[in-house]
Amino acid sequence: MTAQYLLKDVRILDGEPTDVLVAGGLVAAIGPEAGDAAENAPDDLDVIDATGMVLLPGLVDLHTHLREPGREDAETIASGTRAAAAGGFTAVHAMANTTPTQDTAGVVEQVWRLGAQAGWTDVHPVGAVSVGLAGEHLAELGAMADSAARVRVFSDDGKCVHDPVLMRRALEYVKAFDGVIAQHAQEPRLTEGAQMHEGVVSAEIGLAGWPAVAEEAIIARDVLLAEHVGSRLHVCHLSTAGSVEIVRWAKSRGIDVTAEVTPHHLVLTDEEARGYDPVFKVNPPLRTQADVDAVREGLADGTIDIVATDHAPHTREDKDCEWAAAAFGMTGLETALSVVQQTMVDTGRMTWADVARVLSTNPARIGRVEGHGRPIAVGEPANLVLVDPEQRRVVEPERQATASANSPLRGRELPGRVVATFLRGRATVLDGVPQDDPADPRFAAGRVTP
Amino acid sequence: MRHLLSTTDLDRAAAIRVLDTAAQMAATQGRQIKKLPTLRGRTVVNLFFEDSTRTRISFETAAKRLSADVINFSAKGSSVSKGESLKDTALTLQAMGADAIVIRHQASGAPHTLAHAGWTEAAVVNAGDGMHQHPTQALLDAFTIRRHLTGGPGNPDGVGNDLAGLHVAVVGDVLHSRVARSNVDLLHTLGARVTLVAPPTLLPVGVGPWPAEVSYRLDDVLAQGPDAVMMLRVQRERMSTAGGGFFPSPLEYTRLYGLDARRLATLPDHSIVLHPGPMNRGLEISADAADSPRAVIVEQVANGVAVRMAVLYLLLAGDGDTAGTAPATGAVPALTSASSSGSTPATTAAPTTTAGATA
Ligand SMILES: [Zn+2]
Numbered sequence: 001m002t003a004q005y006l007l008k009d010v011r012i013l014d015g016e017p018t019d020v021l022v023a024g025g026l027v028a029a030i031g032p033e034a035g036d037a038a039e040n041a042p043d044d045l046d047v048i049d050a051t052g053m054v055l056l057p058g059l060v061d062l063h064t065h066l067r068e069p070g071r072e073d074a075e076t077i078a079s080g081t082r083a084a085a086a087g088g089f090t091a092v093h094a095m096a097n098t099t100p101t102q103d104t105a106g107v108v109e110q111v112w113r114l115g116a117q118a119g120w121t122d123v124h125p126v127g128a129v130s131v132g133l134a135g136e137h138l139a140e141l142g143a144m145a146d147s148a149a150r151v152r153v154f155s156d157d158g159k160c161v162h163d164p165v166l167m168r169r170a171l172e173y174v175k176a177f178d179g180v181i182a183q184h185a186q187e188p189r190l191t192e193g194a195q196m197h198e199g200v201v202s203a204e205i206g207l208a209g210w211p212a213v214a215e216e217a218i219i220a221r222d223v224l225l226a227e228h229v230g231s232r233l234h235v236c237h238l239s240t241a242g243s244v245e246i247v248r249w250a251k252s253r254g255i256d257v258t259a260e261v262t263p264h265h266l267v268l269t270d271e272e273a274r275g276y277d278p279v280f281k282v283n284p285p286l287r288t289q290a291d292v293d294a295v296r297e298g299l300a301d302g303t304i305d306i307v308a309t310d311h312a313p314h315t316r317e318d319k320d321c322e323w324a325a326a327a328f329g330m331t332g333l334e335t336a337l338s339v340v341q342q343t344m345v346d347t348g349r350m351t352w353a354d355v356a357r358v359l360s361t362n363p364a365r366i367g368r369v370e371g372h373g374r375p376i377a378v379g380e381p382a383n384l385v386l387v388d389p390e391q392r393r394v395v396e397p398e399r400q401a402t403a404s405a406n407s408p409l410r411g412r413e414l415p416g417r418v419v420a421t422f423l424r425g426r427a428t429v430l431d432g433v434p435q436d437d438p439a440d441p442r443f444a445a446g447r448v449t450p
Numbered sequence: 451m452r453h454l455l456s457t458t459d460l461d462r463a464a465a466i467r468v469l470d471t472a473a474q475m476a477a478t479q480g481r482q483i484k485k486l487p488t489l490r491g492r493t494v495v496n497l498f499f500e501d502s503t504r505t506r507i508s509f510e511t512a513a514k515r516l517s518a519d520v521i522n523f524s525a526k527g528s529s530v531s532k533g534e535s536l537k538d539t540a541l542t543l544q545a546m547g548a549d550a551i552v553i554r555h556q557a558s559g560a561p562h563t564l565a566h567a568g569w570t571e572a573a574v575v576n577a578g579d580g581m582h583q584h585p586t587q588a589l590l591d592a593f594t595i596r597r598h599l600t601g602g603p604g605n606p607d608g609v610g611n612d613l614a615g616l617h618v619a620v621v622g623d624v625l626h627s628r629v630a631r632s633n634v635d636l637l638h639t640l641g642a643r644v645t646l647v648a649p650p651t652l653l654p655v656g657v658g659p660w661p662a663e664v665s666y667r668l669d670d671v672l673a674q675g676p677d678a679v680m681m682l683r684v685q686r687e688r689m690s691t692a693g694g695g696f697f698p699s700p701l702e703y704t705r706l707y708g709l710d711a712r713r714l715a716t717l718p719d720h721s722i723v724l725h726p727g728p729m730n731r732g733l734e735i736s737a738d739a740a741d742s743p744r745a746v747i748v749e750q751v752a753n754g755v756a757v758r759m760a761v762l763y764l765l766l767a768g769d770g771d772t773a774g775t776a777p778a779t780g781a782v783p784a785l786t787s788a789s790s791s792g793s794t795p796a797t798t799a800a801p802t803t804t805a806g807a808t809a
Contacts (some may be wrong), residue, residue: 322557
């Protein structure tokens with residue numbers, strides 16, 4: 001029987017302190033009734049003093065690279081979702097660029113099943129738009145949608161669906177099952193060999209440039225395509241001021257577009273490349289301070305709907321080398337909430353209700369994920385995260401739950417700590433520690449092994 | 451100076467110190483016995499991930515004339531060209547006791563990574579990295595310009611001088627050129643005015659903050675009477691679609707940006723022409739221009755050895771190191787030749803030539 005938890009003096013979003021009882025997989029009671037109900041509870045009641053802490057709906061990541069199948073040396077579904085739970089997530093979307101590619105019902109079901117077995121978060125596989133991410137033929141989108149994994153988000157992420165006809169067909173086709181195309185916006189010809197943002201820093205340090213226009217041109221095309229065929233479009237990891245402008249314009253026209261920004265694009269700039277440390281190599285690249293300011297503003301005013309991590313674990317050998325030879329990507333699951341707190345909440349741009357909107361409610365809605373991103377109310381599924389915004393910590397990648405250490409925030413002090421995460425009433429994290437099941441042999445050493 | 455990775459590592463005093471030391475080195479090279487004992491027992495590794503016979507030979511000659519042991523490590527191609535290999539190679543060279551690593555790499559920043567990743571204790575000299583920097587090329591260019599345009603009777607090398615008041619035009623493929631980047635920084639540090647001349651396609655987006663003027667028109671810049679014109683190598687392949695399609699045809703490039711006899715004739719009498727080599731005769735520079743008396747291109751090669759001797763000397767024997775003698779302030783005889791037994795350093799004598807290729 002799952003334990004029951006009484007969260008004492010917790011603030012629900014920005015509210016006044018109250019008590020919340022988590023029992024039977026649900027938010028069982030709120031306020032004075034929570035304490036009363038707890039009095040009659042069985043022995044296994046766990047009382048948590050949540051004074052000063054904030055309760056949010058469990059976070060939902062629309063953009064996670066779990067690397068399994070294919071690159072289990074960098075991350076597994078078990079280690080990645082354990083990291084997600086540690087970061088306050090209760091659901092993640094597993095990107096399709098695995099080996100084999102998640103482009104058939106068989107592969108997405110395998111990922112979905114491994115996620116369910118691991119039990120740390122719900123795992124929603126993203127289906128590839130094109131076979132093998134090759135950008136030529138539509139993958140069997142309908143089969144993936146109808147599979148046990150119930151895929152609703154389709155993306156060739158890592159690559160751009162650059163052929164306008166293929167993009168148009170994909171946008172149209174997924175309307176049949178209320179799907180969405182999540183586009184990695186990168187015009188391929190404009191970014192051949194690109195290593196970092198094209199601008200003052202790239203000119204000086206001699207790395208091939210990844211121009212902002214290569215992202216913006218694709219977004220502009222795609223919002224017009226979405227308008228033309230009346231489809232739903234999601235823009236992955238938008239990173240430039242121009243992209244924010246285009247999405248703002250598209251929304252003002254009533255186009256059904258949503259957009260995401262990553263934590264790293266909220267906090268880091270291309271200046272980081274000056275030391276040639278490949279931990280800062282990412283796609284799309286870190287941009288300028290003006291872009292950082294623009295994406296923060298876009299997130300605050302709702303132009304950008306969500307924050308998604310683009311958590312991209314890489315092995316040491318893929319980063320321990322010269323910049324040009326290194327892989328693109330950085331980890332983010334365990335620091336995302338802290339970065340949002342630091343850049344958006346502590347600066348007064350957003351409330352905790354806004355955080356819940358961009359990290360839970362909106363991503364759950366875009367991904368058509370049921371049971372997540374719900375209001376915190378009696379009778380709702382207890383997918384919750386308890387955060388202590390007053391605590392501060394220094395990022396130590398080697399001590400994170402993710403199997404890879406390529407965090408760009410190494411050594412930085414960040415505000416906020418995930419104290420507990422609940423997945424349908426079960427604590428996946430307590431006291432900031434992932435709750436490994438001792439009965440599960442994979443967790444025997446207290447650490448997930450592939 | 452711990453490493454030489456970029457000309458931005460050098461302030462005005464440090465740059466002049468390298469050039470003055472190079473002048474001393476150049477003076478010893480006029481002698482019959484050119485070898486100095488200064489780096490006896492020290493090991494210099496030429497680590498070349500990219501072919502460049504000219505640069506490698508120049509560094510090799512410089513190191514040998516200072517009596518260092520030289521190891522040429524050609525790491526181009528096959529298994530060593532990717533990823534982890536830079537680290538493994540660095541660890542290997544560290545284990546072999548390399549005192550200095552001269553690195554040429556196709557990836558911008560590879561020398562920086564080698565110097566700062568904690569893989570080796572050796573001094574790192576950047577011999578050209580991707581589109582980033584080639585600091586010894588800029589130093590030899592500055593040395594050559596200073597000698598020709600600031601030297602005079604009694605001070606033929608212009609020792610102690612900077613390049614204040616001189617105007618240098620740098621013409622060609624600035625976008626892909628580590629030579630251009632190194633030169634803009636160093637020439638600016640030394641007080642020269644720099645004008646970059648190129649078709650807009652061959653200038654980087656983000657060139658704005660560089661301490662240089664930019665022009666698309668070579669004839670306009672030549673009409674200003676620059677003191678030195680530095681022609682950059684332009685690869686013919688840049689014209690093709692696969693190469694980026696940066697200009698329509700070699701012919702058009704030559705017409706608009708090539709230095710030929712007609713353009714040469716418009717320059718003031720004292721102006722000199724430089725080229726880092728290897729030249730594409732008939733593309734960025736005509737045979738007339740390349741072989742004219744104003745062209746100091748062959749001299750650049752000789753000066754390259756002196757400048758590289760100075761850099762290795764300052765990195766490995768400068769600043770009170772017992773293996774070396776006083777640098778810039780000392781008279782030329784302070785850098786005694788190998789034939790003079792009196793100054794043989796205390797370090798264990800080692801064979802003075804080793805050139806076995808490993809890898
Ligand atoms: Zn992507």
